[in-house]
Amino acid sequence: MFGATLAAQRGTATLVPPPPSGLVPGLKFVQAWRPDGSGMTKIVGTVIDIRQVPVKNVSVRLRDIVTGQVVAVSITNDNGEYEFPDIEPGTYVVEMFIGDRYVVALSNAGAIARNETLQTVIILPGRWDAAAQKVVPIRNFGSFVGMSSADTLSAATLTVAGSQNIPAADPGEPVSPR
Numbered sequence: 001m002f003g004a005t006l007a008a009q010r011g012t013a014t015l016v017p018p019p020p021s022g023l024v025p026g027l028k029f030v031q032a033w034r035p036d037g038s039g040m041t042k043i044v045g046t047v048i049d050i051r052q053v054p055v056k057n058v059s060v061r062l063r064d065i066v067t068g069q070v071v072a073v074s075i076t077n078d079n080g081e082y083e084f085p086d087i088e089p090g091t092y093v094v095e096m097f098i099g100d101r102y103v104v105a106l107s108n109a110g111a112i113a114r115n116e117t118l119q120t121v122i123i124l125p126g127r128w129d130a131a132a133q134k135v136v137p138i139r140n141f142g143s144f145v146g147m148s149s150a151d152t153l154s155a156a157t158l159t160v161a162g163s164q165n166i167p168a169a170d171p172g173e174p175v176s177p178r
Helices: 002-010 141-145 155-163
Strands: 042-048 059-064 070-075 081-084 090-098 102-106 110-112 117-123 127-129 134-136
Touching: 042 090, 070 081, 090 117, 102 117, 110 117
Parallel strands: 042 117
Antiparallel strands: 042 081, 059 070, 059 090, 090 102, 090 110, 127 134
8 A cells, every 4th residue: 555655756656456355265254354563442540549559359340431331340459559451442441349339449541542542540448457358547638638727729629628627828818797
């Protein structure tokens, strides 16, 4: 094809006959063709807790965001790593779960095309207690966030800050008259 294109640019194009129609006798297709050097379509990742410690031997599942269906289930290895090999192209999220219904945390969501690898990470919102199979929240929420509740302006943060007795750095002026 490159030779025909080069010849066309020089003004001396030649007609190339099409390949013969029909299958060649004795030719069998055993799997889909993949370009040289390409890998399979897969999602890999790690589960870590708030201290960056790998979370091993926990269940993770791959969910197709478009259909809402769980596509595959796996268990993390001793390094907190998981892999979902040979999946169909699509948009996915990985969930760490306990039991059938309790989702502990989610990975970043991402779209993946054929022969690509999507790297994901699940970060737990606290320390993982393997014996109790639960996330232990951090004691001082203010040090985790790294800023005062007045800076974040998040209702959830304000609620947690109030329950932890973390004062606002600057309460500011009231929004409405008293």
